[in-house]
Amino acid sequence: MTRSETSIRGRLHEIIFEADTPAGKIFDLFLQASILTSVLIVMLDSVALFRQEYGAFFTIAEWFFTLIFTLEYGLRLYCIGHPLKYARSFFGVVDLLSVLPTYLALFLPGGQYLLSIRILRLLRIFRILKMVKFVGEAETLMRALRSSGRKIIVFLLVIFTLVVIFGSVMYLVEGEENGFTSIPRSIYWAIVTMTTVGYGDISPKSDLGQAIAAFIMVLGYGIIAIPTGIVTAELAFKNQITSQSCPDCSAFGHDPDAEFCKYCGEKL
Numbered sequence: 001m002t003r004s005e006t007s008i009r010g011r012l013h014e015i016i017f018e019a020d021t022p023a024g025k026i027f028d029l030f031l032q033a034s035i036l037t038s039v040l041i042v043m044l045d046s047v048a049l050f051r052q053e054y055g056a057f058f059t060i061a062e063w064f065f066t067l068i069f070t071l072e073y074g075l076r077l078y079c080i081g082h083p084l085k086y087a088r089s090f091f092g093v094v095d096l097l098s099v100l101p102t103y104l105a106l107f108l109p110g111g112q113y114l115l116s117i118r119i120l121r122l123l124r125i126f127r128i129l130k131m132v133k134f135v136g137e138a139e140t141l142m143r144a145l146r147s148s149g150r151k152i153i154v155f156l157l158v159i160f161t162l163v164v165i166f167g168s169v170m171y172l173v174e175g176e177e178n179g180f181t182s183i184p185r186s187i188y189w190a191i192v193t194m195t196t197v198g199y200g201d202i203s204p205k206s207d208l209g210q211a212i213a214a215f216i217m218v219l220g221y222g223i224i225a226i227p228t229g230i231v232t233a234e235l236a237f238k239n240q241i242t243s244q245s246c247p248d249c250s251a252f253g254h255d256p257d258a259e260f261c262k263y264c265g266e267k268l
Helices: 003-017 022-045 048-079 083-088 090-097 100-106 111-134 138-174 183-194 207-235
Strands: none
Touching: 003 022, 003 048, 022 048, 048 083, 048 090, 048 100, 083 090, 090 100, 138 183, 138 207, 183 207
């Protein structure tokens, strides 16, 4: 690779992956505006009135943004040290999913495929997820969620145990005559009640059943707050990070004084 090509790739990487440079900030703002506009167009295109009136414009706009994001995806692969590694990463897959639906629609003609095409086009919404990496607090939030993973799993197991117990009890107390026709259906009622959703399609009729339901409702208010407390506790241990991206593996979220990538060891 020539020195000129290396310089061009380095400059492109600085613009596309770095959010703390003037050129990077301009690129980020343009990309975010394009993401929001393209998603808005897809949403409006799903409204029959707008589709009939502006269908041709929506089609042109969709292809315009598809070509922009295709070019962006290609440049990301070009300027990164390990293109395949980036392509297999979360945001690499998001980049690919943001352009595939429009191209796939070319090979799925016919009215019988309209529903499938529309479902594929809804994948454009994933483009919004790309905005996460431009938010300075995203890494802190992801780190808190990862650290809270085991605690949340244990919490969900406890909830699962409780709804099975409460569902079984309500099946015995209320019985089939009051709508609790099986233990699984009773567990469904327990979940709806404990989460305070309260659809009302099943409700206890006996005094004992209503007392148990009241207890589950009150318990639900306390349980809902627990996951928030778990994640908030992890967020308290916030570390300062930069938006600098590794030129080799595209990883971001490095410490301000970091000289090497903490994921692949490449010099920053």
